[in-house]
Amino acid sequence: MPLKQVKKWQILTLMAGLVLVICTGMMVFRPASYSLKIDGVAVAEEEFQTEVTKAQYQVTKYFFDQYQAEVDHGFWDRDFQGENPKVRLLQEVLDQLRRIYAARSLALETGMISSIDYSAFINRFQASNQNRQKASSNGEAVYGLATFSQEAFLEYELDSFEQAYLDHFGTSSLAVSDAEQLTYYQSQAEGIFARYDDYEVEYIRIYYAMEDLNDQVLAQLRADLDSLASQSAHSRFDMAGFPSLVAYYGYEEIASDQVSTLAKFIGDVLYYADQLEAGQTSPVIDENGCLYLIRLINRTDNGPVPFEEVKEVIKKRLQEEAYQQLVIQKSDSMELDYEEDQLLAYLDSIIN
Structure with missing residues (x-):
């Protein structure tokens, strides 16, 4: 066989092989198709x-x-x-x-x-x-x-x-009926429609972790606080007998609409006060580097927000819930x- 024919045949074979490799590669590495x-x-x-x-x-x-x-x-x-x-x-x-x-x-x-x-x-x-x-x-x-x-x-x-x-x-x-609104209100009256109580509270709050107090001074403050707690189980704080605690004393009369604002400043005190009954004094509390003694002088239960004041809010909320349910139903049918x-x-x- 002539040399030129042999070379031509080899070249054609090589080219065919390359085409096969390229095509196979395209099949292997072709990105997955998408259809939705x-x-x-x-x-x-x-x-x-x-x-x-x-x-x-x-x-x-x-x-x-x-x-x-x-x-x-x-x-x-x-x-x-x-x-x-x-x-x-x-x-x-x-x-x-x-x-x-x-x-x-x-x-x-x-x-x-x-x-x-x-x-x-x-x-x-x-x-x-x-x-x-x-x-x-x-x-x-x-x-x-x-x-x-x-x-x-x-x-x-x-x-x-x-x-x-x-x-x-x-x-x-x-559309939302009056009966549906009232039923929703009654189910949430003690939750999202509850109002804060009014508070009258006095307290001692000593952030010892934030103050430069030596061990002796802190020990004396703890002792004075224990004595005040013992004397105030059934009465208001008598600060005259505890001059060391006067700088840490606080007193607040808090209406329900003031609670959210004052919580930024005395939220910790309100948290502990909320666990007391009117006329009750807490034990000395030592939490998060702070000493507390709290007396809830009085509290007024304001009950939930009146129905008429939140009626439109309830209506909108129920309609929003109905719409979201409609979206879900529509989605399920698609x-x-x-x-x-x-x-x-x-x-x-x-x-x-």
């Missing part, structure tokens, strides 16, 4: 990836809390008593995306938006920032953030969808179109 639709609407890769990033922390925290699992090289594919982190992550992402699309779908009913897909969301996001920047440069008042991040705008928009739905359907499909193995492979290409 919610109620027939394609979910953009960027939107999916954003939700993956947001959900990763919650999933890793769950597996750490449940199994003390560290996020190492093989974490996402490991089995934890039948639970797999990657599968859980995918479910979290799909659930969140369905809730977002459910809220957008409800927003269509109010005419607030005209499309539920991601590209329309990005257009609204960009337009909002442009309008805010323009208003700010013109010296106009801009409420909230001057510029939204994409995540912040999503939260802002979802809140706006809720308010628009309540405004549009609040008196019809989300059809997911995807191949699980394919989407898990794509998810794996993102997180690993």
Whole structure:
């Protein structure tokens, strides 16, 4: 066989081999394909990836809390008593995306938006920032953030969808009866609608950990405090007999609407006073580098906030709860179109 033909044949064989290797390599290293639709609407890769990033922390925290699992090289594919982190992550992402699309779908009913897909969301996001920047440069008042991040705008928009739905359907499909409001009030009267008591309290408070007190002085203060506690079990403090304690004495008459403000300054005293009955004196308390002696002179139980004062608050809260339940119901009814193995492979290409 001529030399030139042999070389030509070898070259052709070599080229064929290279093509095979390249094609095989493309098959091996080709990125996993992605396809996901919610109620027939394609979910953009960027939107999916954003939700993956947001959900990763919650999933890793769950597996750490449940199994003390560290996020190492093989974490996402490991089995934890039948639970797999990657599968859980995918479910979290799909659930969140369905809730977002459910809220957008409800927003269509109010005419607030005209499309539920991601590209329309990005257009609204960009337009909002442009309008805010323009208003700010013109010296106009801009409420909230001057510029939204994409995540912040999503939260802002979802809140706006809720308010628009309540405004549009609040008196019809989300109507709340007086009986429902009263039932809710009665169930929460001792909780979120409770008012602070009025207090009349006197106290000795010695922050010995913060003061430059030698051991002898501190020992004398403790002894005087024990004596005052013994003498004041059934009466007011007689400070005339304890001049060493006068600098540490305090007295307050506190109305219920003042408790939150004064808690910044004497919250520790109020905490211990709240555990006493009117006319009762505490034992000497030694906590966190501080000595206390507290006498609750008087307290007035103000009961819960009157129903009429919180009726509208209750109505709004119940409507908000009804709306959130509506979003969940809508979300559960939305059809997911995807191949699980394919989407898990794509998810794996993102997180690993």
